[in-house]
Amino acid sequence: MPENTPRPPRNQPWENGWAPDTSRTPGTRRLWLAGVLALATVITCVMAIAFMKKASDGPSHAARSPAPSASTATEPGLITFASPSDTGASAPGGKVGQSTARTTPAAPASASPAGGAKPSKSPTHKATSSSKPKPTGTWKSVRSVNYPDRYWHVSGDYVKLDPITSAAARKDATFKLVKGLAKADCYSFATADGTYLRHRDFVLRAERNDGSALFKQDATFCRRASSITGAIMLESVNYPGRYLRHQNFQLVLDSEYGHQRSSSQYQADSAFLLVDGLA
Numbered sequence: 001m002p003e004n005t006p007r008p009p010r011n012q013p014w015e016n017g018w019a020p021d022t023s024r025t026p027g028t029r030r031l032w033l034a035g036v037l038a039l040a041t042v043i044t045c046v047m048a049i050a051f052m053k054k055a056s057d058g059p060s061h062a063a064r065s066p067a068p069s070a071s072t073a074t075e076p077g078l079i080t081f082a083s084p085s086d087t088g089a090s091a092p093g094g095k096v097g098q099s100t101a102r103t104t105p106a107a108p109a110s111a112s113p114a115g116g117a118k119p120s121k122s123p124t125h126k127a128t129s130s131s132k133p134k135p136t137g138t139w140k141s142v143r144s145v146n147y148p149d150r151y152w153h154v155s156g157d158y159v160k161l162d163p164i165t166s167a168a169a170r171k172d173a174t175f176k177l178v179k180g181l182a183k184a185d186c187y188s189f190a191t192a193d194g195t196y197l198r199h200r201d202f203v204l205r206a207e208r209n210d211g212s213a214l215f216k217q218d219a220t221f222c223r224r225a226s227s228i229t230g231a232i233m234l235e236s237v238n239y240p241g242r243y244l245r246h247q248n249f250q251l252v253l254d255s256e257y258g259h260q261r262s263s264s265q266y267q268a269d270s271a272f273l274l275v276d277g278l279a
Contacts, residue, residue: 137176137177137178137179137190138176138177139174139175139176139177139276139277139279140174140175140176140177140274140275140276140277141173141174141175141274141275141276141277141278142175142189142272142273142274142275143272143273143275144161144246144271144272144273145226145228145231145268145271145272145273146268146269146271147161147246149163150162150163150249151163151164151173151278152173152175152197152251152272153169153172153173154172154173154191154206155172157205157206157207158203158204158205158206158250158251159197159204159205159206159250159251160249160250160251161246161249161250161251162249164278167279170278170279171192171279172191173278173279174192174277174278174279175189175190175191175197175277176189176190176191176192177189177274178190180219180220180221180222180237181196181209181215181216181217181219181220182213182216182217182219182220182237182238183220183222183237185222186220186221186222186223186237187220187221187222187223187234188219188220188221189219189221191206192279193206194208195207195208195209196208196209196215196219197219198215198218198219199218199236199239199244199252199253200218202242202252202253202254203250203251203252203253204244204251204252204253214238217237217238218236218238220236220237220238221234221235221236221237221244222234222235222237224243226267226270226271227267227271228267228268228271230273231271231272231273232271232272232273232274233270233271233272234270234272236253239253239255241255241256242254242255242256243255243256243270244270244272245266245269245270246269247269254266254270
């Protein structure tokens with residue numbers, strides 16, 4: 001039978017001389033390990049929070065950095081594009097929208113008050129008066145004596161004796177009677193288009209004033225008495241003795257010589273009536 005080896009007593013040292021340390025409180029090592037683990041956990045959490053905070057601060061700066069790009073909306077091109085939406089809303093908006101809304105109505109608003117309305121009207125009247133200046137002469141139409149339904153009428157570049165049947169024809173048959181370009185006590189006939197009636201090659205036509213002395217003389221006619229009551233004859237300044245008359249319904253400068261001045265045909269063809277303008 002094997003001998004039973006006795007177990008050493010619990011509170012006595014082992015045979016090799018080891019004995020439990022009774023100077024230290026049991027479980028202290030575990031407490032230290034737990035404390036170190038907790039401290040490491042806290043440090044890890046703090047570092048994680050700091051990293052997350054830094055990462056969150058990064059997008060905020062990135063979000064703020066486009067803000068200057070929004071301020072670029074103050075550039076002229078973007079203001080002009082945004083102004084229609086501001087005028088349509090005319091309600092709270094960005095500062096740029098408000099400044100645009102104030103700037104856009106500024107000019108009309110200044111004209112809307114009673115004090116600004118008068119200056120706005122005065123330029124309008126000036127523009128109207130400049131576009132339609134008061135004539136220095138009188139607007140007249142020239143009617144034939146022996147063809148009372150026909151008037152002097154500019155057709156192309158020539159002046160003919162035509163019946164007037166339209167608004168355009170009435171305009172072309174109305175002339176501004178002004179002082180003679182070559183002689184003040186005689187007549188010159190100006191059209192609404194700014195041309196003058198002048199004879200060239202003894203034919204009456206409408207042409208632009210070239211400022212020459214010849215043009216002024218060709219465009220000046222002196223009033224003479226007619227044998228027909230109420231009618232007048234128009235004599236050329238630079239061709240005395242030649243009078244305007246219609247011939248085949250064309251206005252020409254014809255001499256009284258070669259015709260008997262007492263000829264009823266010549267007298268009737270060279271007699272005209274100045275009437276109120278048709279236009």
